[in-house]
Amino acid sequence: MSTTAVEVSYRFPPGVDARRQAQAIAVGQTAGSWDERFRHREAQLRGYLAEVVAVEALPDGAHLARVRFPLANVAGEIGSLLTMIFGKYSLAGPAKVVDLRLPADYGLRPKLGLRGIRERLGVQGRPLVMAIFKPALGLSAQDHAEILREVAFAGLDVIKDDEILPDLPEAPTLERLRACRPVIEEAARATGKELLYAVNLSGRADQLLAQARRLVAEGANALLLNVLPYGYAVLEALAADPQIDVPIFAHPALAGALCGAPDYGLDYGVVLGTLMAHAGADAVLYPAHYGSLPFAAATEAQIRDRLRARGVFPVPSAGIHPGVVPRVLADYGPDVVLNAGAGVMDHPQGPAAGVRAFFEALERAVPGEPFRLEELPAGPLRAAVERWGGF
Amino acid sequence: MSTTAVEVSYRFPPGVDARRQAQAIAVGQTAGSWDERFRHREAQLRGYLAEVVAVEALPDGAHLARVRFPLANVAGEIGSLLTMIFGKYSLAGPAKVVDLRLPADYGLRPKLGLRGIRERLGVQGRPLVMAIFKPALGLSAQDHAEILREVAFAGLDVIKDDEILPDLPEAPTLERLRACRPVIEEAARATGKELLYAVNLSGRADQLLAQARRLVAEGANALLLNVLPYGYAVLEALAADPQIDVPIFAHPALAGALCGAPDYGLDYGVVLGTLMAHAGADAVLYPAHYGSLPFAAATEAQIRDRLRARGVFPVPSAGIHPGVVPRVLADYGPDVVLNAGAGVMDHPQGPAAGVRAFFEALERAVPGEPFRLEELPAGPLRAAVERWGGF
Numbered sequence: 001m002s003t004t005a006v007e008v009s010y011r012f013p014p015g016v017d018a019r020r021q022a023q024a025i026a027v028g029q030t031a032g033s034w035d036e037r038f039r040h041r042e043a044q045l046r047g048y049l050a051e052v053v054a055v056e057a058l059p060d061g062a063h064l065a066r067v068r069f070p071l072a073n074v075a076g077e078i079g080s081l082l083t084m085i086f087g088k089y090s091l092a093g094p095a096k097v098v099d100l101r102l103p104a105d106y107g108l109r110p111k112l113g114l115r116g117i118r119e120r121l122g123v124q125g126r127p128l129v130m131a132i133f134k135p136a137l138g139l140s141a142q143d144h145a146e147i148l149r150e151v152a153f154a155g156l157d158v159i160k161d162d163e164i165l166p167d168l169p170e171a172p173t174l175e176r177l178r179a180c181r182p183v184i185e186e187a188a189r190a191t192g193k194e195l196l197y198a199v200n201l202s203g204r205a206d207q208l209l210a211q212a213r214r215l216v217a218e219g220a221n222a223l224l225l226n227v228l229p230y231g232y233a234v235l236e237a238l239a240a241d242p243q244i245d246v247p248i249f250a251h252p253a254l255a256g257a258l259c260g261a262p263d264y265g266l267d268y269g270v271v272l273g274t275l276m277a278h279a280g281a282d283a284v285l286y287p288a289h290y291g292s293l294p295f296a297a298a299t300e301a302q303i304r305d306r307l308r309a310r311g312v313f314p315v316p317s318a319g320i321h322p323g324v325v326p327r328v329l330a331d332y333g334p335d336v337v338l339n340a341g342a343g344v345m346d347h348p349q350g351p352a353a354g355v356r357a358f359f360e361a362l363e364r365a366v367p368g369e370p371f372r373l374e375e376l377p378a379g380p381l382r383a384a385v386e387r388w389g390g391f
Numbered sequence: 392m393s394t395t396a397v398e399v400s401y402r403f404p405p406g407v408d409a410r411r412q413a414q415a416i417a418v419g420q421t422a423g424s425w426d427e428r429f430r431h432r433e434a435q436l437r438g439y440l441a442e443v444v445a446v447e448a449l450p451d452g453a454h455l456a457r458v459r460f461p462l463a464n465v466a467g468e469i470g471s472l473l474t475m476i477f478g479k480y481s482l483a484g485p486a487k488v489v490d491l492r493l494p495a496d497y498g499l500r501p502k503l504g505l506r507g508i509r510e511r512l513g514v515q516g517r518p519l520v521m522a523i524f525k526p527a528l529g530l531s532a533q534d535h536a537e538i539l540r541e542v543a544f545a546g547l548d549v550i551k552d553d554e555i556l557p558d559l560p561e562a563p564t565l566e567r568l569r570a571c572r573p574v575i576e577e578a579a580r581a582t583g584k585e586l587l588y589a590v591n592l593s594g595r596a597d598q599l600l601a602q603a604r605r606l607v608a609e610g611a612n613a614l615l616l617n618v619l620p621y622g623y624a625v626l627e628a629l630a631a632d633p634q635i636d637v638p639i640f641a642h643p644a645l646a647g648a649l650c651g652a653p654d655y656g657l658d659y660g661v662v663l664g665t666l667m668a669h670a671g672a673d674a675v676l677y678p679a680h681y682g683s684l685p686f687a688a689a690t691e692a693q694i695r696d697r698l699r700a701r702g703v704f705p706v707p708s709a710g711i712h713p714g715v716v717p718r719v720l721a722d723y724g725p726d727v728v729l730n731a732g733a734g735v736m737d738h739p740q741g742p743a744a745g746v747r748a749f750f751e752a753l754e755r756a757v758p759g760e761p762f763r764l765e766e767l768p769a770g771p772l773r774a775a776v777e778r779w780g781g782f
Contacts, residue, residue: 029555034526035737041529048528072559073528075593080557082620083644087554090647091684091709097648135425137439137464138432164420164475166466202466204627205596229473231622236595253478257488260481261652293482318482346426 002103006069007053008085009099011062013263016094018063019055025089026050026067048073064098077107078232078279086266094263100270108239108280112247113311114335117282120221120247121157122193127328128157128337129358130315131344131351136162141171141179147351148180148197151344152187154355158196158337160224163251166202173199173211174218181219198222198249205234213243222247228254228271232279239280247282249315255286268299273306283313285339290327290391291319301331308335315339322384323371325361327391330368348383357384393494397460398444399476400490402453404654407485409454410446416480417441417458439464455489468498469623469670477657485654491661499630499671503638504702505726508673511612511638512548513584518719519548519728520749521706522735522742527553532562532570538742539571539588542735543578545746549587549728551615554642557593564590564602565609572610589613589640596625604634613638619645619662623670630671638673640706646677659690664697674704676730681718681782682710692722699726706730713775714762716752718782721759739774748775 010025012018027033031048038045050073053066074080086097110116118124131151133144151159167173177199188194199220201208208230212223227235227250238244252272259268272286286303287295304314314336316328321343328336338358347354357380364371364381370390376382401416403409418424422439429436441464444457465471477488501507509515522542524535542550558564568590579585590611592599599621603614618626618641629635643663650659663677677694678686695705705727707719712734719727729749738745748771755762755772761781767773 031526031528032553037741038526041526041534045526045529048526072561073555075557075559077593077595079599079617079621080555080593083557083617084555086648087617087620087642087644090645090651091643091678091686092647093685094651135422135429135432135436137422138436139429143432162423163478164464164471166471166474168463168466170463202468202471203624204468204631205622205624206600206628206632208470208624209597226470226474226478229478229622230470230624231596231620233594233596233599233621234624237597240595241597251478252482253474254481256481256483257477257656258648260485261655264652264655265648287482294484295482350428 002068002101004071004103006071006074006081006085006106007101008067008069008097010065010067011058011096011098012065013094014061016063018065019052021095022052022055022065022067024092026052029084029087029089030069030073071103077236078275082232096263097266097270099267100274102274102278107278108236109310110247110280110282110312111239111245112282114308114313115311117196117247117313120194121196123157126334126362127332129355130158130160130337130339131156131355132160132162132339132341133165134162134341134345136164139171141175144171144176145179145183148183149187150350150352151355152183152195153190154352155191155359156195156344156355157193158198158222160198160249161200163200163224163226163253165200167211173202174215177215177218177220184221194221196222196247198224200224201230205231205237208234209237209241212238213241216244216246220246222249224249224251226251226253227276227279227281228252228258232275235279235281248280250276250281250284252284252286269302269306273303277307277310277312281312283315283337285315285317287318288316288320290316290324293318304332313337321388322357322361322381323388323390325358326365326367326369326371329365343384343388347380348387349380353380353383356380393459393492395462395494397462397465397472397476397497398492399458399460399488401456401458402449402487402489403456404485405452407454409456410443412486413443413446413456413458415483417443420475420478420480421460421464462494468627469666473623487654488657488661490658491665493665493669498669499627500701501671501673501703502630502636503673505699505704506702508587508638508704511585512587514548517725517753518723520746521549521551521728521730522547522746523551523553523730523732524556525553525732525736527555530562532566535562535567536570536574539574540578541741541743542746543574543586544581545743546582546750547586547746548584549589549613551589551640552591554591554615554617554644556591558602564593565606568606568609568611575612585612587613587638589615591615592621596622596628599625600628600632603629604632607635607637611637613640615640615642617642617644618667618670618672619643619649623666626670626672639671641667641672641675643675643677660693660697664694668698668701668703672703674706674728676706676708678709679707679711681707681715684709695723704728712779713748713752713772714779714781716749717756717758717760717762720756734775734779738771739778740771744771744774747771
């Protein structure tokens with residue numbers, strides 16, 4: 001990995017003159033062209049040009065072009081990076097950013113990350129169990145506290161707001177935190193560890209940053225950000241703020257709009273892996289391939305590896321229930337957050353049983369070996385496998 | 392237009408069960424499902440559900456589904472709006488947001504907009520002429536000032552940094568402004584109007600907002616923001632800040648990643664029209680269909696109309712040179728900013744002649760009637776038409 005360059009791989013679909021387009025990127029997304037008036041600046045200007053490193057034909061007739069940009073062209077954050085690698089060019093026709101290699105010290109690292117989150121919880125050597133407040137909208141602050149009570153005393157590690165719950169007059173964010181904070185403390189005395197509650201942020205950038213500080217000052221011990229709807233720049237501001245000394249959970253909302261199309265946008269691995277990991281997220285949620293979302297195992301693995309390489313906690317989500325725990329263990333080992341919505345809250349015996357079913361699954365699971373219903377004793381895990389299956 | 396709802400049109404490609412998917416959006420992107428434990432909250436919860444208003448088959452086998460969301464589900468800004476209408480669902484497979492209807496008072500309006508920009512310049516009844524500093528990277532602050540001198544004294548209305556120029560140590564943003572500010576003042580005394588210089592913003596959200604305030608305090612009279620790389624939330628923060636009492640020019644960098652694909656993401660009209668206009672931009676740049684970018688005239692017209700409906704200045708860009716002025720006048724009338732990069736800076740007789748060629752074009756043009764080279768007297772316009780053609 002170069003320490004002075006940003007290297008980008010673009011895939012052009014069949015029929016596109018990839019070499020020509022790559023060259024257009026190398027010039028058009030950097031210094032551009034100049035005429036004789038700038039001959040005296042020639043050496044200087046050349047230093048800002050990008051370079052087409054390789055163009056490779058793929059079996060399906062598409063082409064992969066690697067372009068190397070000078071690190072000096074960007075400001076060390078994600079905004080100018082995105083503008084350089086794909087800003088205006090994204091408007092020029094089909095092309096997809098399929099890889100992005102940044103110097104290791106580009107951008108930010110997590111303040112807490114995988115290790116810091118484990119330390120806060122005092123939990124080592126096993127996956128964390130995470131749940132989501134449901135229903136997503138329409139509950140009062142007190143409703144949240146009551147749901148939290150059930151799962152917190154059952155030993156849950158992390159809970160988050162649903163990402164679609166912003167700061168609404170019916171259940172203001174700060175009130176939800178205030179209602180939940182005493183429950184967290186009470187449960188911590190009972191369980192010996194403090195559950196993390198990732199409170200969802202919303203508002204204009206200035207309001208959102210002020211809200212985050214206020215929440216942390218009032219005892220929030222984790223935050224949730226819809227990074228793409230609000231902007232990587234907002235995540236970076238939170239991550240760089242010493243007052244925000246709690247982990248930031250990054251949600252992938254809207255990622256499909258950037259990454260879903262085969263010939264446009266950027267790969268999921270870039271948006272949810274590389275960029276999140278260089279923008280300072282402590283934990284990143286993304287679709288698991290266990291569930292119903294059209295997500296490939298290889299894509300999931302790529303995101304996982306890029307996050308872990310920078311100490312970020314991977315949080316595969318959607319389709320997570322106790323029955324998939326043996327698969328998750330095979331794919332991830334212990335360093336993973338098991339994020340379940342329905343898989344906790346809709347357990348036939350209630351949310352507390354939903355949490356216990358996960359812990360039972362973690363105790364009994366042999367990585368890669370499905371649970372067999374007939375071997376499970378009566379209890380939360382068996383009820384979960386009856387409901388959602390093994391894998 | 393409803394005052395209590397957000398209405399979204401989704402297009403699903405052939406083969407997708409549009410009614411089923413629209414229903415999944417109406418429930419899954421709002422309150423979700425709930426069980427008997429929440430029966431006592433039933434009425435409350437129902438109030439947050441969205442509703443599928445219509446599903447319509449299109450001639451190509453695709454379907455259009457209209458979903459109406461309660462306004463109460465969102466926080467009055469773009470971040471929670473995007474999360475609600477397309478956050479998690481964007482990950483679920485092919486679907487495109489092709490229309491978005493918001494209450495008129497949703498979000499922000501421009502602080503200055505079309506009228507305010509005209510007032511600042513003292514220019515009424517004709518298009519504004521705008522140029523871009525070129526080369527984009529590699530010039531010193533002093534180089535910028537020298538280029539500015541040429542075009543400012545020729546009567547240029549607006550100039551902007553190239554969007555890929557962030558705050559770099561070789562030409563810090565503040566230094567560029569400080570070098571250019573005296574030229575602006577000197578030229579204003581000569582021409583009788585103050586040229587607007589839209590200075591490009593960069594940095595983490597907190598840094599960018601602080602930079603914007605600092606620049607304005609030091610005399611910046613316009614700002615440029617790459618809205619999508621940095622986030623609508625950043626634009627909203629700038630637009631809502633009373634200290635930022637200068638127009639904000641919104642650049643469309645990265646829009647193709649969200650809008651280019653036929654079956655994923657959001658339409659250009661939503662991203663560059665509706666959302667920019669409700670996020671507080673004063674002027675919005677977007678591709679013109681006159682140039683080489685694959686942009687349809689109908690798309691351009693849609694953006695134009697949505698911006699103007701909220702008093703935002705439309706700035707069609709790319710492929711703008713003096714020869715297209717008759718077409719632009721036919722398409723836009725006088726309320727348009729003619730934004731030319733090469734079309735000013737690469738004029739055969741130099742940038743000042745590039746500016747004069749535009750003013751000559753505005754004087755001579757009959758809307759919709761191409762210039763005929765043989766009818767043009769020698770001078771900047773004729774040289775421009777010789778170089779770039781009529782239309």
